[in-house]
Amino acid sequence: MPLTDYDTYDFANRRHIGPSPDEMDEMLKVVGCDTLDALIDETVPKSIRQADPLPWPQMTEHAILNRMRDLAAKNRVTVSMIGQGYSDTVTPPAIQRNILENPAWYTAYTPYQPEIAQGRLEALLNFQTMVSDLTGLPVANASLLDEATACAEAMVMAQRVAKSKAGAFFVDVRCHPQNIAVMRTRAEPLGIELIVDEVDALDADAVFGAIFQYPDTYGGLRDLTPQIEALHGTGALGIVATDLLALCLLKEPGAMGADIAVGSAQRFGVPLGYGGPHAAFFACADAYKRSMPGRLVGVSVDSHGNKAYRLALQTREQHIRREKATSNVCTAQALLAVMASFYAVFHGPKGLHHIATHVHSHAVALRDALKGAGFAVEPDHVFDTLTVNVGAMQGVIWRSARAEGITLRRLGHDRIGIACDELTDADVLTRLLRAFGIEAQVAAMRTDIPDALKRQSDYLTHPIFHMNRAEAEMMRYMRRLADRDLALDRSMIPLGSCTMKLNAAVEMMPVTFPEFGRLHPFAPVEDAEGYAEMIGELSDRLCVITGYDAMSMQPNSGAQGEYAGLLTIAAYHRANGQENRRVCLIPTSAHGTNPASAQMAGMKVVIVKAADNGDVDLDDFRTKAEAAGDDLAACMITYPSTHGVFEDTVREVCEITHRHGGQVYLDGANLNALVGLAKPGEIGADVSHLNLHKTFCIPHGGGGPGMGPIGVKAHLAPYLPGHPETGGETGPVSAAPYGSASILPISYAYVMMMGGSGLTQATRVAILSANYIAKRLEGAFDVLFTGQNGRVAHECILDTRPFADSAGVTVDDVAKRLIDNGFHAPTMSWPVAGTLMVEPTESEPKPELDRFIAAMLAIREEIRQVESGDADREDNPLRNAPHTMEDLVRDWTHPYSREAACFPPGAFRVDKYWPPVNRVDNVAGDRNLICTCPPVEEYLEAAE
Template identity: 60%
Template sequence: MTTFPSRHIGPDADEQAQMLKAIGYASVDELMDAAIPEVIRWHGTLDLPAAATEEETIAELRAIASGNQLSTSMLGLGYYGTFTPAVIRRNVLENPAWYTAYTPYQPEISQGRLEALLNFQTMVTDLTGLTTANASMLDEGTAVAEAMTLARRASKVKSPVYVVDADTLPQTLAILRTRAEPLGIELRLVDLDAGDPLPDAYFGLHLQYPGASGAVRDHAALVSAAHAAGALVTVAADLLALTLLRAPGEIGADIAAGTTQRFGVPLGFGGPHAGYLAVRAGLERSLPGRLVGVSRDADGAPAYRLALQTREQHIRREKATSNICTAQVLLAVMASMYAVYHGPDGLRDIARRTHDRALSVAGGLAAAGVEVAHAAFFDTVTAVVPGRAASVVAAAAERGVDLRLVDDDRVSVACDETTTEAHVATVLAAFGAAAAGAFASGLDALARRSTYLTHPVFRAHRSETAMLRYLRRLSDRDYALDRGMIPLGSCTMKLNATTEMEPVSWPEFANIHPYAPASRTAGYEALVAQLEGWLAEITGYDAVSVQPNAGSQGELAGLLAIRGYHRSRGEAHRDVCLIPSSAHGTNAASAVMAGMRVVVVACDDAGNVDLPDLSAKITAHADRLAAIMVTYPSTHGVYERGIAELCAQVHDAGGQVYVDGANLNALVGYAKPGRFGADVSHLNLHKTFCIPHGGGGPGVGPVAVRAHLAEFLPGDPLEPGEHHAVSAAAHGSAGILPISWAYLRMMGPDGLAAATGTAVLAANYVAARLAGHYPVLYAGNRGLVAHECILDLRPITKATGVSVDDVAKRLIDYGFHAPTMSFPVAGTLMVEPTESEDLAELDRFCDAMIAIREEIAAVGEGRWPRDDNPLVHAPHTAAAVTADEWDHAYPRSVAGFPAGVDRTAKYWPPVRRIDGAYGDRNLVCSCPSPEAFEE
């Protein structure tokens, strides 16, 4: 019987034998024994359940899901019921053309998702009344935290005080506290209803609109007062409410932040959801995260790209201002398409219907003599019921409706797109009210007068036929794993099996509110506990939290755990974090955000951490040493032999060892960071554990620790205590955890180890095949690499003028996504083939790279001019190749159908090479008019 591991792992036994022969090893185990230093090698078998079949796994997940009790959630607090249009669910959320795509760093083959993200940015700027929005954030709480630090950078006020509306969402307050304390920011809560005065000096003001209580307030005077004090104002605004309410930008707000969850994105027990962040003119170059802009291609045609070098825009080592290195692209695409599907009129109708339901609740309560706390509200009604709030909530729960218990005297009722008249009647019955009644809307004075979503894209796709074709047209412009190999180093783009993906859409996982009563979420709690236990076993740690909803947030959570540990021991002065020069920029950025000082450790000529320099840095900072952050295998793709000595040196000096888990795909089943000296790691479920990249998100970055750090793991943001929270929900992006659970369940201990061995085999096979054509920059024992290899193009570029960019773009003509460019070393390509690509695809890639090397030789030998060859003009579009005139030094056939390309399955990029510098000089970050695309 065919097993799941044999479907997940690309090369079969015969193909693996061929690959082993090519690199000179008799077996995968012999290869791994040679590659992995014995000092860290683990020879046991993972204590995990034996592999289950796909059918057994689905049955087990069905049983787990049945522990989640579906109810009518009227809890609100930034999470609402919504209807995902079926055409969007099937053709975006459940479509591998969208969910297996990578971050659009190669824009020529990402035009579809870039257009969708430009729609997202336009939607956000229109609704908030601001000029520029980024391409999504992780959730509302972290978006608001980024707004706070943006205001700190941009304000000229020296005061460390940040004023926060007391009616802010409680989970957002928890994240603000987490982020503020290490940075020396002082939060000051003000009760606007009580008329609390603003302090004399403060750098920023945060307002919630509508408030957590549901109250809608006129903030115009507060905005003016803040500006008079030199402070910047952030408004956390509900986008659906903004279809009816005056936009923050219209009263002078500087920043708007929030979530787009209620635009068709399922609750998912807290995520993943696309947060948003928008700014007024003048702040766009301080905006963290990714920003899609409009540039032009080699023919002068408009083309989309990530603008302002946003891959690392704010990730600048010790000068970092943000560690955001990801977004929530798949969910942002869904939210933007929800707006495209409904259009401005449809969104306004949904908002009016939601508001009308809330008015009916308020009217029924008032008629029954129940006090309604606020005259002006959008969707949330707070009822004052002295001493009987708990009994009302219990009565509603018995009727299948969850209401929010605010305190002993108040109950909150949140309406949404899914609320019906029957739900209203049920809620009123729980209060002892007879029937719905009339209630005057208090929103008239704050009603929106301005237009929004006026671009034709939000009006052109009213029928499902038109919508379906639009989604297909965009996905056809992109390159994703459903087309072919994406050999990105450090990013592990491997199979995201359909069986793993299916449960994400089940209502029992998709439609659970993150703050639902514990009696309704037993299934999720069981799944999380099991997954955390399995991850602890795999990594050798004692405790795991899945709360961080991205790798960057896992890094921050791990460093905060180290910080908390040192403080608990009376060593708060320990604030130095050692980071190798090869590290990903988020490492240093996370350290800065955790209140640490970055000290860079050199790497030697072989790419390893320079142990003498490490010793010198430890000696220089021994009394203040907090931690070292290292990636293992190294960022250079090598199993460093000095890792155990490194850990020992840091521990001897009183520091903690953080091992970045980005490259865990080369360790699972063969080595455990928690056993070879590390104290904490973050893991990337969107890499090693098969959650798909989704075009640049969602991700999950669990943090794993040894026992002495366990008490410092992130805690539930709604639970009181000294713990910190890094995401707005206790289990972060819980809605996609079934993917990794299913992967582990179907692979079993033997399958996981086999996947690791095959990944290392594939990387060494590619390195061996290409070594005679491109130098492999770094290697470890016996010349072996780990799960990725770095090809050094610098000598080739010096000799021929052909750049790493030229090779990357030429690979598009051959039908490939390029490997990682110029990281961690400028002028190189980092290749990670993963275990999921079979030998035919590995050879197709190697053949393409060898053919490109021959093309480079033609340039170097003068057979093609340096300024007119298929590399410098790549990629070639169908329009370019079929143009009436062709005046190049090479034939059309070489341009469009290079050696080995299947003419019946050719991928044609929609645009030619994009001019990045032009786009940065002429920043356009919302949908251009259709006329811009006219020839």
């Protein structure tokens, strides 16, 4: 179908791409081009353009839904009793409908602008409080990617902060296999020796830390206090990987003296999803809070002294610390952490205790019945998991259970693992016992936890976990929090490098199909044929789009993709007997995760200068490549550049790297400017990660989920990440073989509905929209970098630095004033301090682009008034922004009007977004770090 045909069934042009054909013509006139083809010819170097168009046709919305139902039907959902860190769970419908399926929650961006993120920040603070209470440790972060990653992060943090200078780390052999595997992957390039053994073999003198699974992967429970005390005696740290639901009944890690506790919050209402996305948790002792990886929500005050939430201690983040960063964590799992926190609010401590008791009592009943029938069952005391020695009958029993619609865990050749969960009931146990040849009624439910392992402390005592749980009140609480935030369902979010494009409803719908949501990541392959077909088709399409030969879907964030790509390169060099290749060349303009990922992969980062126009300094690159010589492992570049420009020299950068035996890693963050026009694999790159949460429509979810699969050329394909469940030459980087598989239907649906022509048109319109904004703002703001013919790529950098001298107005002032105009600020001070990076995407219609332009021009006029002396340099709308509704009823002492403060150009009058707080004081929050729900007294005062 030609792109000019504009009918109801053309998803690309009537749903995804914002500007209409007439609006595009108007925009092209402003830009100064007769046609879109002419603009692309002026913008994208012909030397990198691909020869052939993307070949597949577009699908309609109803056709893709039918296709997704067909794929879902090829998955077989059984009662999963595999366990191993994953449990089936009930997502309360109120949470599914009002959080998971609500664009107010799933289209929001990371809460770096706290004034417009108070709702999700409160929900994440609830998550931190929940984790802190249940683990018994005072500080928890706002989530990590998955449990295995959290284990690896804990190991590295322990090495950094432990007083012990030993070089080894102890791993309980009864940890979940995927946790051990991811820790091995992380340890090897950092030179950490892993000692994997039984807990009783721990030699505290030989290690800087140790991690224990509690309950362990076979169901065992033990009080780890003696082991942790022994570790503390040598200056080492004790880490416990644990289960939040189990901690409702069991002695918590903090009571054992643990320094760090990690795990997954998945069973708190988050679907299995064939492995993710799931929110991991990470809690630690107070002494280590400033070394903790990931995001941390804290409590501060706004400019009027009112309580306000914010992300705390952001100077720890890899964007700032770069190669000195201790972690490359960039995307968390905010949306899933929000779901887990609402699950705790929904059920409260009594409800969670009841669910935990339900799970435990069914496991006890099962254990008693199996023992009564003569089976050898371990351990003696369980929470939810038990192991049965069945000898040569393993296969027969496993298949019998499958005939009953139940999937068990095979352990070795003679044992079977069984894990109960929230959905386990008497019928499931009856069918399961029948698979063991036992025809018996399930015994009366009872608990059986030794007194020494029973939890003695209270948890979830804050009033938020004791609110009226009538659904009306719950629904209103979720709505109140959502209304405090600014997401894509309210306005454009013009974030450079983050591509906040449309997340179409039709793409989101299959995520909650039970056939995608209720599949265990280690289910038999025959149960996941629909997933396999979808992942295969999506991988094939992505290979065609990028010019690569193979894809790995395992990395569950962009930063994990970088890390996985560099590990793949390192494995390739190692296989060729070139372990000496450790140097990685990275331009100063690179994303902060790039040097952090290289450091994690055991590479030595060498920084390459940028030229005055923002391009890679080719002379400096050539010099440093030659200096590295046979030690050159890779270079990491972003294309188009981080400055929003198509560099002419990209092929030469690739050629220089290859000439010295290195591999080219091309960061896929800006792929939205390439799809259908140029292929990284044809430009000269060897590996890229693709941000599916940017270019391919997976929503950001308020700071996660994300996915960063990597594409590679054929010579690197054998070294892609492996997994204990699937094999492979290279170790895994994520807990599940396909990462956050349940959100892949979003990208699959997008790629199929857009078709090759629609994907290409999206790229072209993204470039048009960026150039339209740049041209309309010409004369008001300087565009810092441009490419050939004065064009920008899909984003542009506006320079606000001159206003600091001329008017005392900072980039922060401009960003906060945009909130009054009803907009999320563009990316601030990156890659150049004091600037705004604007990316409109292809999804925004011209009226929304014009509203943003009107807001920016009005801000420039306000700056001129300060420059001319017509407005006070200290007391003006910019310095005092944002303004709240409460400002309207305060005594008004400002020299400007309430009208000017609250209804500037761009702001809607009827549907205006009102920020709930004034400007947040970041310094006060870091100085007085509070990272759990405020005290009860303060909560009650706020309620009054």
